[in-house]
Amino acid sequence: MSDIPAKRALPSKESALFKELLTLYETRQLKKGLKTADQILKKFPEHGETTCMKGLVLAHMGRREEGVDLVRKGVRFDLTSHICWHVYGLIHKGEKNYEEALKCYKQALKYDKENLNILRDAAQLETQLRIYDGLVETRHTLLRIRPAMRQHWVALAVAYHLNGNLTEAKKVLEHYESTLKNIPDYDVEHSETMLYHVRLLEDLGEFTEALAMLDVNAKDRVIVDKTSIMEIRARLLAKLGSDEAEHAWRVLVEHNPDCYQYYEGYISNLGLSLDVSDASAPKTLTILEEFATQLPKATAPRRLALTLASGDHFTELVTPYMLSGLKKGIPSLFSDMKGLYTDESKQQIIEKVADDARNQFSAEPSSSTSKDAEPTSYLWTLYFIAQHHSYLGRHAKAIEILDLALSHTPTLPELHMFKGRVLKRAGDLFGGARCLEDARSLDGQDRFLNTKSAKYRLRAGMVDEASALFGLFTKKDAPSPGADLEEMQSLLYLVEAADAYNRNGNLGLALKKYMAIKKVFDEIEDDQYDFHGYSLRKFTVNIYLNLLSWEDRLRSHPAYIKAALSASAIFVALHDNPSLGTGATSGELTSAQKKAKQKAKKAAEKLKEDAKKATHQTNTNDDKGLEPPAKDDDPDGSKLLQCTDPLERAAKLLNPLATLAESKIEVWIATYDVAVRRKKYLQASKALMRAVAIDAEHPELHIRRIEFRQTVSALPETPQVSGSLLTESLNKLLPEEVSAEAFNSQYLQRHSTSAPAILAVAKVMLKLQTPREQVDDTVFTVFGTEVPLDIKSSLSILSFLRSSKSPREDEFRTRCGEKFELSTVFKSAEELEKLRQVALAPPQFDAVSSDKTEDVMP
C-alpha cells in the first residue's frame, strides 16, 4: 500500500488490536470483536476501518440497523480505504443489492488492486448480474495473481465462454491442461474439466475434435462419468453424420430403456421422426416395435408406438397395453392415454377397448373353476371409463359410471377424488369440495389428498376452511398454515389462494399472494449466487452452465406468468378506480376477514416484541448472518392496494415476460393495458402489433383496437416524437375510414358462434353507447345452438352483466343454470350458502340413518 492517510494509521498497540479484530470477525467471535473494536475507538473514535468493522460485527449480532449506520459512518470517515468499501459491499450483498455491492467492491479494488478476497467476491457479483465482460477482466486479474490455483484457469475459460468468446475459452483450457502434472487417477474434478472442454468444442462446432478428445480421455479413464460419455458420444456422432451413431444411440437405449430422450435421439439420427403425421411414421413404428420386443420390460417403446400407429394396427397395439394396465390397476393409465386423444379415431378405439374390457371383467364366471376376472380389474376399468367420458365433456355420464364404481368399492379414494373433479369441471364447486373431503376422510395421513381437498375448498371460495385443512400438515409453530406454505415456496398454494382471494373480491390479499409468488422467483434467482463459487471450486462446469441458462429463463414458469398477469390486472384496475383500494369490500369486513385482521395485529405485535427481545439479546455470540430479517408490515395487503405507483409495479412484473413468454397473447394485452395508461403510446401500439402477430382475431385484442383509437383521438395533441409512427400503427390496427361501430359489427359477423367474441363485441357496444337492450340481445345470442358455450365464458359474461348493471343479469344466470345441469356456480347467493354448509359438514356415512343406531351390547 502506498501513502496511508494519517487518519488510518494506528500506533502499534491499536494496530495489533485491529488485526485481532479482523481475526475475531473471521472466526465469528462477535462479543470479543465488539469489545476490541470499542477499545480502538475509545482512542480513535473516527477511525474509519474500525468503525466499519464494528458495524459489521453488530450486523452479524442482530443489531442490524445500528451496524449499517456505523458502516456508512465508517466509509465517510475513510473514503479511500479498501477495507471500508469491502465491508460496505458485504452489507449490500447481505441485502441482495448486488448492483450496489458491486459498486462498493469496485471502489475497494481501486485502493487494493490485487486483493484476492475482493476480486473473488466481485467476480461472483459480476456473474450474478450477468456483467460478463467485467467478469472476464476480474478473472484475468485473479489468474495473473495466482496462476498456481487450477480453479482460476477454469474460471477464466468459463468467463470467456459466458461472454461469448468460445475461442479464447478454448485457448485458456488448452494452456491450462498443458500445465497439469501428476493428475491422480479417477480424479472427478479433472474428469469434469475434460467434460467441459469437450462441451466447449461441441459448442464451437468442432465435432471431430470433441469426439477425439472424448474418446481418448474415456479410454484412458480420465473421464469417469460413463453416462455422460455415452450420451455425448451418441450426440457427436449424430452431428457428424457418422455410421457409428446408430450403434451409439442403441447402446444408450439399452442402457436405460425407459428414457424417452434416447429413443428421440435414435430416431432422429436415422432422419426419421416421432411425429405421427410424418411420412416416415410406418418406418419409425417398425423400429419401435422391434425395441419393444427386444426390451420387453420397457414401457417407453410401447407407448411411443401407440402415438405412431393408426387404424387396425393401433387397435392391435393398444388393446394389450390397456388390458395390462387395467389388470395391474395403474391409476394413471388414463393420464398416459390422454395424449392420444388429439386423434378422434384413436379416442373411439380406446373407448371401445375400455368398454370391451368392462364387459369382459364383469362377466359371470362360466363355472366355479374358471378363471374369473379380478374385481379390481373391473373397478379400475370403470375408473378409466369415467375419466374418458369426463375428458370429452360428458360429465353426467362420468358421474353415472363413478356412482356404479362407488357402489362396487366405496373405499377407493381415487373414485371420490375423480367424482369431485368431474363436479368441479361441471361447475359444482361445493359438490367437488364435498367429494374431496370424502376422499380425504378415508386416509388422513395422505398429504396429497389433504392438499387436493384444501385446493378444492379454495376453488369453491372457502379460504379459511382450506387453511384449516392445510394446517393439518404444516409446521405447528408457524404463524399460520399459509405462512408455512409460503416459506416452503409452495407455488400451488400461493396461486390457488391468490386466485381465491381475487375471485372473492379481496384484492389486497390477492395482490399480497401474487407478490409472494414474485418473491419466490426472486429467491430462486438469488439462490444461484452460492454456485458461482461452489461450482468452480468443484469444477462441475457443465451443470453450472446449464444452471445459469436455466436461471435466465426462470420467469417463463407458468406460476410467474399467472402471478404477473393477474397482479398487473389488479394494479390496472386500481389505477382506473382507486376507491377499490380503500376498504372496498363494501366497508364491512366478513367475520373471516375480521379474524384475519386480529391475527395479523397479534402477529405484528409479536414481531415488535421479538425485535425488542432481540436488541436485549445482543450479548450473545450467535451469528445472525448479514441478511435482514423478514418482516411483514402489510398483513392485509392494504398498503399494496394504496400504493402510489401501481402502473410502474405492473410494468416491472411484466417486463421479463416480453422475452420469456413472448408467444402468449395475454402478455401483450397486459403490456398494452399498462403502457396505454402510462401514456406510452408507442409502446402500447407495439404491444398490440405483437398481439396481432399471434392472433389477429383474438377477442381481447379486438376490444383494445377500438379502445386505443378512442384514447389516441381523445388526446389534446398528437405526441410530437412518435406522432407519425403512432398514426401509422393505428391505421394498421383499425383503418381510419372504418367507424368503430362498423368494425365491431364486422367482427361479430365473422365470429358469431364464439362466446368470447360475442362478449367482446358486447363490451365494445357498451363503450360506444349502444342502447342497453341491443347490448343484452347480443349477449343472449350465446345461447344459440351454433354457439359452443362453456362455463368459463358464461361466468365472464355474467360478470360483465353484473358490473354493467344489466337488467337481464338474473335471467342470464338462470338460463346458464339450466344449461349446465350439474353446475352450482350459477345459483343465487342464498342457495350457494346452503350448498356451502353441506360441503363443510363432516363426511356422511350413508346407507343407515341415525335412528338405526344400535350398539354392540356391553
Add this chain to the structure above:
Amino acid sequence: MSTRGVYSFASLTPNNIGTVRKLNSVLFPIKYSEKFYQDILLPEVEDFCKLVYYNDVPVGTVCCRLENKNGEASLYLMTMGILAPYRSRELGSASLKLISDAAAAHAKPKIDRIYLHVQVSNADAKRFYERHGFTEVGVHVGYYKKIAPHDAWILEKRFSSQAPE
C-alpha cells in the same frame, strides 16, 4: 381355483378409521356409536382389529373386543365383513384365521373362547362360522332392538390349551 390376487392386513389408526366407517356403513345394517370407533383404536385390541386389503384396495374389516366375565376371558367378534364383489375369495377365512391365531397366542389373559352374534335371518353367515369350527350355543332373543328379526344366534369356538386350530 380361480386366480387370486394379493391380500394383506393393516392395523387401525386414527388416519384410516374413516375407511372403517365407510366399510361399516355399507356392510352392516347397524350404525355403530362413537365409542365403538374409539374402542377399536385401543392398543390392547390391535391384533384383533384390522382392515383387509385386496390388491391394495381396502375391501373389508374385522373388529373384536376383549371380555372378562365369570373368570373367563373371551374374544368377542363385533364386526367382520368383506365388500360383496370381493367375497368367495377366502378373505373372510383369512381374516378369521388371523384373529383366531392371535387369540390363541394371547397370553395376558389367556383367551378361552371366541364368540359372536349372527342375526337369525343370516343363514349364510352361520354356515360360514360353522365351517370354521364355531358351534351354536344359544339364541339371544331380542338382541337387535331396531332391526328385524330381533333374535341372534350365539356362535362360539373354544380353545383347547394346545396349539391353534
